[in-house]
Amino acid sequence: MSVLSDQGAAQPISILLVEDDAPTLWRLQDALAKAGFHVTSAATLAEARASLAQSGPKVLLTDLQLPDGHGNELIRETRQRYPDTEIMVISILGDEESVISAITVGATGYLLKDAFPTDIAATVRELVAGHSPISASIARFIVRRTQSTAEPPPGPPLNTAKLTPREIDILWGIAKGFSYAEIAGHLGLSRQTVPGHIKNIYRKLEVHTRGEAVFEALQQGLIRL
Amino acid sequence: MSDAAPTTASSGRRRWPKRATLLVQYLLLQPFIIVLCLVVLRIPPPEPSPRYLVTDFSLRENGVEQSVTLPHFTASRYTMNDPPLYNGRFTRPGSEPQGAWSVMLPRFTNGVEVAVNGVVILDSRRNPAANRPDRNTPEIAVIPASLLRDGANDLSIRLFVWGPITGFLDRLFVGPDEMLRPSYNARTLLFVTLPVVFSAWQAILAVILGIMWAMRRHEPAYGVLAAAMAIGVTQAFFQTPLQDSAYSRLNSMLISAAPLESAFVLTFALLFFGWKWPRYGWVIFVPGLVVAAATMVGDATLSRKAFLLVGAPAVGLCLIALAVVAGHSVWRRQDAASVMLGCALTIVLTCWALDLLSVFQLVPNRRILLARLSYSAMLVAIGAALTWRFARALNQVDGFAASMVTLVREAEEKLKASFVREEERARAAALARERTRLMRDLHDGLGGQLVSIVALSERGNAGAGIGDAARAALKDLRLVIDSMDDIGGDLMLALGSWRERVTAQLRPHDIALVWRAVGPQGLPVHPELRPWHVIQIVRLLDEAVTNAVKHAGARRITVSIETSSDAQGVDEGIARGRITIEDDGKGFEPGPNGEAAAGQHAARGLRNMRSRAARCGAELELTSDAGGTRVRLTLPRRFPDSDAAAG
Numbered sequence: 001m002s003v004l005s006d007q008g009a010a011q012p013i014s015i016l017l018v019e020d021d022a023p024t025l026w027r028l029q030d031a032l033a034k035a036g037f038h039v040t041s042a043a044t045l046a047e048a049r050a051s052l053a054q055s056g057p058k059v060l061l062t063d064l065q066l067p068d069g070h071g072n073e074l075i076r077e078t079r080q081r082y083p084d085t086e087i088m089v090i091s092i093l094g095d096e097e098s099v100i101s102a103i104t105v106g107a108t109g110y111l112l113k114d115a116f117p118t119d120i121a122a123t124v125r126e127l128v129a130g131h132s133p134i135s136a137s138i139a140r141f142i143v144r145r146t147q148s149t150a151e152p153p154p155g156p157p158l159n160t161a162k163l164t165p166r167e168i169d170i171l172w173g174i175a176k177g178f179s180y181a182e183i184a185g186h187l188g189l190s191r192q193t194v195p196g197h198i199k200n201i202y203r204k205l206e207v208h209t210r211g212e213a214v215f216e217a218l219q220q221g222l223i224r225l
Numbered sequence: 226m227s228d229a230a231p232t233t234a235s236s237g238r239r240r241w242p243k244r245a246t247l248l249v250q251y252l253l254l255q256p257f258i259i260v261l262c263l264v265v266l267r268i269p270p271p272e273p274s275p276r277y278l279v280t281d282f283s284l285r286e287n288g289v290e291q292s293v294t295l296p297h298f299t300a301s302r303y304t305m306n307d308p309p310l311y312n313g314r315f316t317r318p319g320s321e322p323q324g325a326w327s328v329m330l331p332r333f334t335n336g337v338e339v340a341v342n343g344v345v346i347l348d349s350r351r352n353p354a355a356n357r358p359d360r361n362t363p364e365i366a367v368i369p370a371s372l373l374r375d376g377a378n379d380l381s382i383r384l385f386v387w388g389p390i391t392g393f394l395d396r397l398f399v400g401p402d403e404m405l406r407p408s409y410n411a412r413t414l415l416f417v418t419l420p421v422v423f424s425a426w427q428a429i430l431a432v433i434l435g436i437m438w439a440m441r442r443h444e445p446a447y448g449v450l451a452a453a454m455a456i457g458v459t460q461a462f463f464q465t466p467l468q469d470s471a472y473s474r475l476n477s478m479l480i481s482a483a484p485l486e487s488a489f490v491l492t493f494a495l496l497f498f499g500w501k502w503p504r505y506g507w508v509i510f511v512p513g514l515v516v517a518a519a520t521m522v523g524d525a526t527l528s529r530k531a532f533l534l535v536g537a538p539a540v541g542l543c544l545i546a547l548a549v550v551a552g553h554s555v556w557r558r559q560d561a562a563s564v565m566l567g568c569a570l571t572i573v574l575t576c577w578a579l580d581l582l583s584v585f586q587l588v589p590n591r592r593i594l595l596a597r598l599s600y601s602a603m604l605v606a607i608g609a610a611l612t613w614r615f616a617r618a619l620n621q622v623d624g625f626a627a628s629m630v631t632l633v634r635e636a637e638e639k640l641k642a643s644f645v646r647e648e649e650r651a652r653a654a655a656l657a658r659e660r661t662r663l664m665r666d667l668h669d670g671l672g673g674q675l676v677s678i679v680a681l682s683e684r685g686n687a688g689a690g691i692g693d694a695a696r697a698a699l700k701d702l703r704l705v706i707d708s709m710d711d712i713g714g715d716l717m718l719a720l721g722s723w724r725e726r727v728t729a730q731l732r733p734h735d736i737a738l739v740w741r742a743v744g745p746q747g748l749p750v751h752p753e754l755r756p757w758h759v760i761q762i763v764r765l766l767d768e769a770v771t772n773a774v775k776h777a778g779a780r781r782i783t784v785s786i787e788t789s790s791d792a793q794g795v796d797e798g799i800a801r802g803r804i805t806i807e808d809d810g811k812g813f814e815p816g817p818n819g820e821a822a823a824g825q826h827a828a829r830g831l832r833n834m835r836s837r838a839a840r841c842g843a844e845l846e847l848t849s850d851a852g853g854t855r856v857r858l859t860l861p862r863r864f865p866d867s868d869a870a871a872g
Contacts, residue, residue: 092699093699093706094703095706114695115729116729116733119729135722135725136718136724136725137707137710137721137722139721140710140712140722141710175718175721176747177717177721177723177724177740178721178742179740182740
């Protein structure tokens with residue numbers, strides 16, 4: 001039903017899909033195309049860059065391990081050159097190692113490679129609507145980083161200094177498997193505001209430039225001049 | 226010598242020959258020292274040229290006149306009246322240069338009054354040092370020029386004697402002052418100044434030892450030696466009185482100083498060399514106290530007699546006891562201090578014996594008494610030994626500190642190394658355990674699913690089956706990876722991920738998932754929760770959901786998470802978590818063992834669920850009827866440490 005409504009829109013949403021594994025690419029492409037998206041595909045970083053240069057897509061879906069480089073490079077470039085483009089990372093396991101590192105360079109969501117076709121389309125649509133998906137394990141990883149420990153915990157570096165206590169509470173709720181409605185109920189929020197909070201959280205975790213990274217490290221006392 | 230045996234018999238036996246050799250060496254050394262003493266003491270004290278000797282006198286004593294040649298001994302007396310009077314004459318040749326002439330008396334006991342040509346020029350009783358028979362004080366007097374005649378001059382000497390020792394007058398010299406003075410000075414240096422120096426040293430030693438004892442009360446040996454030194458100093462600087470005075474009685478007590486001092490020194494030696502204090506040890510103080518008592522009750526005569534009869538032998542006995550103690554110490558401790566003290570004691574003993582022989586005129590002599598002087602020399606040796614020991618103790622402290630630093634550093638390094646080793650071992654063990662667990666988990670889930678994918682793909686026409694199996698495999702992989710994360714004992718964090726997976730699993734089957742978590746906390750936190758507990762619980766829940774999907778034909782699955790508040794839980798103080806999975810499917814008939822009668826597969830699933838619950842110490846409750854199935858898992862109060870049921 002939702003597919004029909006999308007088709008009804010004047011301009012189909014354009015998606016750049018970067019994936020080097022052909023069967024996975026076909027699967028994702030099929031799922032998105034059936035849902036009415038306009039999908040352009042690329043199998044390498046170079047192809048993706050060329051495609052980006054031709055047209056700035058509304059959504060970038062990219063795998064991380066690409067034959068000629070890492071997907072994070074593409075995410076960072078896209079984030080800088082096309083700030084309006086929503087970026088999602090395609091992950092096999094949705095593990096924090098890949099997803100968090102993509103978030104810090106500008107991604108605002110992730111997609112599991114084996115997700116059901118309807119879920120794939122739904123997730124992208126949600127993202128375009130401003131609702132970033134987040135999994136319990138990613139939320140758990142982020143809130144654990146907010147707890148100060150003597151040793152830096154394993155995993156990709158992450159600066160959680162900008163998160164507000166409310167945002168951390170939301171992350172806790174997600175980590176424990178509560179739905180957005182339940183979290184909103186526990187925290188006294190409106191259910192509709194929770195997805196917005198999550199997108200904010202992603203934005204706050206993003207490290208925009210090298211200079212900003214140094215500035216934040218200084219502020220947190222991680223490095224001393 | 227049995228008490229000298231060391232604590233460990235074996236080591237003592239091994240050291241026996243070495244000890245014996247040392248003792249023999251020490252004992253052989255003593256006669257040598259004695260002989261050496263005798264040889265040294267045979268060297269005559271300095272004397273002027275025999276040219277100025279005056280030896281022929283006529284002695285009038287007790288009304289009897291006789292001719293004598295010096296040196297001369299007279300009988301012991303106890304009165305100052307009518308002392309022996311020596312009359313002689315000397316000649317001053319006219320050819321001699323006109324210089325001052327003197328009379329020099331190298332040695333006398335106890336006092337002299339010298340008159341030249343009938344005029345008294347010297348009374349030694351004014352000189353306190355000269356009144357002490359144990360100091361060999363010489364006297365010299367310049368003859369006033371007006372008295373001196375060219376040619377013959379009269380010389381008369383009154384010899385005052387107070388008992389108990391006999392009177393003695395050595396050869397005397399009359400001649401130019403410049404010829405006599407050097408040997409007088411040499412004798413004064415030897416017999417007057419040197420003892421004063423030694424006494425001053427003794428005083429310093431008394432102070433040092435006193436301080437030492439004050440700071441180290443647990444070593445009474447130093448206090449005792451300080452007391453001995455103090456007594457010696459008092460004795461040396463207070464004078465023996467001749468005339469009765471207000472303090473004479475008190476002063477005369479000083480005569481008891483020598484036996485007391487020797488008793489104190491003996492006490493010191495006993496304590497210093499680690500002897501057990503003998504039960505009747507106080508006996509050694511008795512002679513000194515007896516002499517002191519004699520001076521208190523009797524007159525000077527009695528006190529002097531007491532001294533000679535009791536005091537002097539007591540000193541000798543103390544010296545002999547000291548020598549024995551020193552010898553024993555040489556045997557037992559084999560240290561330089563013992564040998565040094567022993568040798569010094571031999572010297573003192575030799576001098577003391579010679580003095581005794583001299584006093585009783587048992588050997589030809591000139592009555593030069595050296596016991597006191599040699600004792601002072603021994604004190605110098607004691608002082609030196611103590612200082613040496615103190616310095617060595619300081620060095621040992623330094624060495625100890627340095628070696629402690631080294632030891633601590635070594636221990637630290639060892640500890641660090643062993644800690645690192647231990648840590649590595651622990652890490653290796655943890656890694657091995659983790660690997661084992663991972664292998665088992667992968668084998669249980671992923672392995673089986675991959676095998677079924679292989680089997681399905683070989684059949685060729687089972688596309689959907691392959692997809693399901695592969696999906697299950699991915700799901701299980703995520704579970705295994707997820708379970709390795711540290712969730713800090715909060716099972717809710719694991720259930721959060723599980724909910725996502727179940728939601729994804731149920732969506733294509735169009736089954737609704739109702740998630741009911743009571744309160745924001747949900748389940749109690751279990752700090753002892755381990756990844757393998759999480760895997761077992763999540764697999765158990767998965768099994769329940771899979772059964773509901775595959776066999777029950779359910780349209781709705783409800784997961785309720787709560788913390789039990791039954792009486793039992795409250796009593797224990799730890800609430801128990803409870804997870805309930807209900808479906809609205811057609812249910813099954815539990816067999817006699819609670820196993821499902823319907824289908825081989827479901828039966829195996831139920832058996833698995835029971836086994837997993839048992840491994841985590843959780844209780845599993847299964848109810849099923851036509852209206853649906855309910856699986857209730859009650860978590861334990863405490864998760865078991867070891868996976869006892871694993872196998």
